[in-house]
Amino acid sequence: MVFMIDSHVHSVFRSLEDFETLGFAGLTDAVSVAFYPVVPSSPATLIDHFRHIIEAEPLRLSGSFVRVHPAIGIHPRCIPPDVQSVFEYMKKAVEGCVAVGEVGLELATNAELEVLRNQLKLSKEEDLPAIIHTPRKEKRAITAKIIDVLREIDYFNVVIDHVNFENIDLVADLDVYVGLTVQCGKLNPENLLEIVGKYVMSSPEKFLLNTDLGRDSSDLFSLPKAVQFLRVKNIDRRVIELISGRNASSLFRI
Numbered sequence: 401m402v403f404m405i406d407s408h409v410h411s412v413f414r415s416l417e418d419f420e421t422l423g424f425a426g427l428t429d430a431v432s433v434a435f436y437p438v439v440p441s442s443p444a445t446l447i448d449h450f451r452h453i454i455e456a457e458p459l460r461l462s463g464s465f466v467r468v469h470p471a472i473g474i475h476p477r478c479i480p481p482d483v484q485s486v487f488e489y490m491k492k493a494v495e496g497c498v499a500v501g502e503v504g505l506e507l508a509t510n511a512e513l514e515v516l517r518n519q520l521k522l523s524k525e526e527d528l529p530a531i532i533h534t535p536r537k538e539k540r541a542i543t544a545k546i547i548d549v550l551r552e553i554d555y556f557n558v559v560i561d562h563v564n565f566e567n568i569d570l571v572a573d574l575d576v577y578v579g580l581t582v583q584c585g586k587l588n589p590e591n592l593l594e595i596v597g598k599y600v601m602s603s604p605e606k607f608l609l610n611t612d613l614g615r616d617s618s619d620l621f622s623l624p625k626a627v628q629f630l631r632v633k634n635i636d637r638r639v640i641e642l643i644s645g646r647n648a649s650s651l652f653r654i
């Protein structure tokens with residue numbers, strides 16, 4: 401069996417039974433990233449959300465056959481007032497995490513850009529990867545802005561996530577990891593196969609698969625299905641192992 405790591409889930413929205421089922425489907429590890437579904441009215445809301453991910457989730461899910469690894473970060477859609485207090489908490493708490501995330505840009509406002517810069521500086525100081533969201537709308541233009549910020553901070557140990565045909569050429573030659581989200585409304589198995597043929601085969605060490613499982617209606621099995629789909633399409637076993645687990649294992653040191 402190929403060992404599988406999901407590099408981007410929002411475990412707080414999913415049941416223990418979901419992870420138990422995924423464990424039976426071959427998932428060994430998942431990175432649980434932060435996202436709060438309303439704009440927090442106070443920094444404490446987000447700090448408690450981070451505490452939930454770090455202090456409660458790995459323990460809650462430890463009986464599920466899947467090891468869940470925490471990541472904390474301020475998503476561009478949930479920037480609270482007095483964001484500085486959240487940065488102060490993150491500086492202390494991030495050492496217990498495998499990544500800073502999910503961070504990124506949604507509309508690329510000045511406030512979002514400043515929050516992203518600060519979090520990339522923190523990732524760089526702590527030598528932790530950052531998991532960077534690219535939005536559904538204006539994906540290409542906003543990915544270009546994210547790349548400008550990476551150049552400005554001079555930090556590239558990141559996953560640029562939810563990449564699809566709109567923006568993949570922008571990141572294909574950049575020294576970053578590329579997250580491919582196999583999920584309804586994002587990449588389906590056929591889209592993935594096309595990306596694998598065009599981009600992944602030539603540099604399989606930079607791609608990671610994930611599901612973004614969370615509060616939205618999702619296919620729980622989209623990752624194992626994608627892996628099996630690539631297998632029956634005769635994609636090289638070594639390539640499948642890299643993108644479905646080994647790359648995430650080396651990047652997140654898990």
Ligand SMILES: [Zn+2]
Nearest residue numbers: 408435502612
């Ligand atoms: Zn996400």
